Amino acid sequence: MSDATDTGPVLAADGTPLKRSLQRALRAQKLRALALIAPLLIFILVTFIAPIADMLFRSVENQIVSETLPRTVIALKEWDAGTGEAPGEAVFAALAADMKVAVEAKTHTKVAVRLNYQKTGIASLFRKSGRQVKRWDLGADAPFREKFLDIDEDWGDVEVWQTIKTYSSPYTAGYFLNSVDLELGPDGMQAVDEDLAIYRLLFNRTIFMSLVIMGSCVLLGYPIAFLLANLPLRSSNLLMILVLLPFWTSLLVRTSSWKVLLQQQGVINDILVWAGLVDDANRLVMINNQFGTIVAMTHILLPFMILPLYSVMKTIPPSYVRAAKSLGATNWTAFWRVYFPQSVPGIGAGCILVFILAIGYYITPELVGGTDGTFISNRIAYHISRSGNWGLGAALGTILLAVVLVLYWVYDKIVGIDNVSLG
Secondary structure, eight states: OOOOOOOOOOBOTTSSBHHHHHHHHHHHHHHHHHHHHHHHHHHHIIIIIHHHHHHHHHTTBOHHHHHHSHHHHHHHTTOOGGGOSOOOHHHHHHHHHHHHHHHHHTOHHHHHHHHHTTSTTHHHHHHHHHHHHTTOOTTTSOOOHHHHHHHOGGGGOHHHHHHHHHTOSSBOSHHHHHHTTEEEETTEEEEOOGGGOOHHHHHHHHHHHHHHHHHHHHHHHHHHHHHHHHSOHHHHHHHHHHHHGGGGSOHHHHHHHHHHHHSTTSHHHHHHHHTTSSOGGGOOOOSSSHHHHHHHHHHHHHHHHHHHHHHHHTTSOHHHHHHHHHTTOOHHHHIIIIIHHHHHHHHHHHHHHHHHHHHTOOHHHHHHOTTTSOOHHHHHHHIIIIIOOHHHHHHHHHHHHHHHHHHHHHHHHHTOGGGOOOO
């Protein structure tokens, strides 16, 4: 007999190959893990990824013009705006056919509103013409050019037709151009009128004031966090309750309180007048301006700076500072050379939290900022909820998101995101 032994596949207890059994068990383990995190993934997709994707799409989407006026869009391709004259009969006939269908479907007002964002007056022009066109017989009422001009002479305005042609593409960069005070014109990009150029100013103001608010929170929050981290536990817990107390109060109430405090007939001005520091006829204007916004938002966002600082400072061993002093360092040297560098991760975390929250705030600037203290977020809210110009609001939101990501990248290059810590 041969001493050789057959070495077949190793079997599991149920008789299946061990390798296949292990693969099946590993696959089941991965499926269980996926099932556990699936609710969180779905929540993130629905509440975070999907809204951002929708915002990006709306910032370039422009299908309403080409879908509502398909014949007109095709006919306008042959028209040259450089002639300085309105298009010919073929374009007006196409417009009549498109508008008749659009009036029946009640979509002519939607395209009118879209084009009115670019040239004021087009909305009323479409509505007025729609009431007349729906009674026309397309087979018997030609020619249509004179009919449209009889309804309103603005149909002979070259700018109206140039606007329709410029924004006839299903996708457009027009919203993004409007977001930086530019527009699409006959010769390409051009600056908007000075009295309409507000968005670059709002972006600059938003970034500047957010940085000021962030700096104010650092200056006020660092000493408070240092005190909390170095006081006895009983005292620090009591002070921590005071720090967290604003979270238990409505944001609207806190902001309204600042209106009472800062207005010209408010508490602070009354105290200054009573103390003789300010003349009653020349009370300080501290509300409905940038100062009011900075003060109110610093108060609201200060806890978001204190908590990361406190969590980091609490982990710094006091023995390090005592060792520095025992080696001859002064109190200032021990703090600056030993304690402060270890608290930088908390500063970084607090700065990121405060800045990102500040740059997107709109309730507080709306209530206390007036015309000089509002943020770009207030304009975004206006376009989304009031004017209905979702495309421009989405473009502004996209640019704001890009600005935050760029600043985050710059921060990572200068400070290093690895140095950010919440404790």
